[in-house]
Amino acid sequence: MGKFSEDYFAFTGKIFDRSKTSEKPEVLKGVRVLDLARVIYGPVVSKWLGLFGAEVIKVEEPEEGDQWRTGTYWAKYWKDSCPYFQSLNPNKCFIGIDLKKPRGKELVLELAKISDVVVESFRAGLVEAWGIGYTVISQVNPKVIYISCSGYGQWGPLRFFPSWDLIAQSMSGVARLTGFPGKETYKLQDYYGDFFPGLLGAMGVMAALNYRERTGKGQYIDMAQAEALMRTMLNWTYMSVVGEDLERTGNVDPSMVPSGIFKTADGRFVAIAIATDNQLSALLKAMGRTELAEDKRFRETFERLKAGNAEELDKVVEEWVFTKTEAELIELAKRHGFPAAPVMDDWRLVNDNWRRERGSVTEFEDEMYGKGIWVASPVALEKTPGRVKRLTKPIGYHNRYILKRLLGLSEKEIKELEKEGVIGYWSNRVGQRPPPYYDIENDPIFNYRDGEKK
């Protein structure tokens, strides 16, 4: 106990050393996840589980697959695959089953029987109509944790209403909150309306796994996309207390003064937001404007937060920032201790050494796709770190691997399933097929034999 002679950051650097990640254990090893989900919202629930070691089996329709395989930005494909799809589905196994065929449904039920978690993201009630919903699966596997990811939840008059990220943003009211007052509103970009609800879904599954560890009981999780977004909105509390709407405020955070995104002398953008009196003193010292701390409009937090006063202080900061470069501002923030950060962009993020050192962005070599730069674990766990082990595979790539190993099917039975169209593969379309250079015919997993004669 007491003080250590070793520098704190030297110590933390050692315990989080990312070159040791592959030697460390995985918490969810042995947890099997049946992933019936599509696009972003559902698939990121199992992405979390897969990052921490779960075996995730992603079921897709043969020759169709997850729509996101073919939906890419500006029609750009990377080695015949959608790079976004890669980033959403690492570490997963890919199996092609036709759910419309009775035998296909049976296969899904057999897999569900030996799974710990089932994830689906169809319209509310659809899996029930198909006979692979919780009512059926909890019968064959009472310990299952079954999460349904829908727009509005499984009950209530809106439940059948369709949803995408953007629709959930609109139905939750979050749509009206981004943008300058009196000007156009913007959506939360990059599908926040999928990623955040999906994360709360993963959180729910992790809570359920903890509960199951204690009691042996599984459960049903009704994840509603719009409710997740509403959970982030102060508007409800604000409206009920103040009686007025909380309108959008452009780049100002109305709970912090000064705050904003400002242009620097070198034409970049820097965000500054002052949350406390101490932070204000630090900023004013850096600006050489300590007299403002004594100004009765700014001295006291609640006084400072009033609309007119806030604008005046923001203006002073805006003018000051315009005389400094980004690097100077960050140096001052570091020295004096006030919140400031450059507005990063896609290219800077990829080249950011800090993120590489942290391990949240990683360059690695995939067996099928070669070298690439991808996000890995968004949270660092010292002893059981999350990790990306491999990228995605074409539809049905793991058919033999899963069906032989887990369900004990023989090569002959699998050939029959293929013939009947119960299981299947990619169609020869970009987004679905393997990269052109890849020798899939001699791939040992795709042609998995499992002890049979070669």
Add this chain to the structure above:
Amino acid sequence: MKETSEKPLVFSKHLTGKATLEHLTRFDKLLTEMMGSVEEKPEAIDDITVVEVSQANFAGIIAAGMLGEFGAEVIKVEPPEGDPARKITPYGQRLNGIGLPFLMESRNKYHITLDLNSAEGQDNFRKLVSKADVVIDAVKPGLMDSLEIGYRQLSQLNPGLVYVAISPYGHYTSKAKELCNIPDTDLTAQAASGYPSLTGNPEAPDPYNYPVKAGIWAAWYMSAALAVAGTLTALLHKRRTGEGQMVDVATNDATSAWQGFQIVWGFTMEKPRVRVGNFDWCLFPYGYYEAKDGYVTVASVLDADFRGLLKILGRWDLENDWRFLFDRITDDVEKLKTLEAELKKELAKHARKELVSKTLSYSAKAARDRLRSKGFPIIIETRSPREVLEEKHWQIRKTFLEMNLPVCGKFMIPASVPKMSESPPRVKWIKCGLGEDNEYVYKKYGLGEK
């Protein structure tokens, strides 16, 4: 949970027919049994004690509250003068002196005061943590360690401890050390994650063409939820092995690391995206449009959806010009603008209700199409929070809770997410009096007299 007598709108061919409706009725019955009476159900992690130490950092405050919603006993430790977060509130608005975000996120917590700069306070803190499972450290990185109550010291005392650090640049790496003096806010975390660089209209005049921040605490909520998911993952490991560990969340990294598409774009395109106003990089139309009497949201994701939209708007004449699948997700933004102008013109002619009902009746018909070739375009009202509150659906689901505090009076908060059948998260109470629970907590954990 009662369904209204109105016939539900059904948008899928799979959800029609007598057998299916019977099946759905059974499912409804099961839901009523499963999801009701939350208060009487067990809690997922009510065997866990969480000690929260945050300084003007809502990522820490929200994370601790969410663990409390899942059943943990959460003890928020504040300095005698209180966490400055109590004063972080829009326009200085407060209820009984408490800032509104602090009020909304003080879920199921106990509030105690300890002076962590004093030997006595540190001693009490050690006593408390020796019986706890989780510490949330959302103060300056290294501060707790310098007070000899950081992860190094506490994990010797309590090897099963899960120590969750939340800060802008994290608790490890050379940059984390270099910039540890910079405090955390949502806005700076959004900026450092590159999030505002994706939002805004580059053609507007200054300063409206600047990168635009998200209108919610997008980075703080994302960081908090990641911290909770990380904590629950570490707790599962602890349950199996008895081993604790350190969990590190960098709020400047969390959003981009979880959403990931910025990294994908940067890696594949080797340049940043430029802001595209109301456009999306993958889908069109996918944004907000002005109708005669307010905003509507238009989303047509698949190619067939787009063609359906042209039919709804009576603009089939445009179809032939947009025959190629990738035309609408092209990098030729100028070309796309000509299409957008036509759609804008058409949408502005109609009232919101009219557009929505046109779309719904089209979709209900299209849903019966066997090949889904008629598409499934969506037009809905872009709702304001006030309009959301009037929606019966959320009332039925109890999405909003009305709280009633003796000193504060009534106010509303969003309920816990997600809804779960066996061990649902819930809000048992909201209270935030400074040092309000000193007596209870000091006694329970054997802390020295104050």
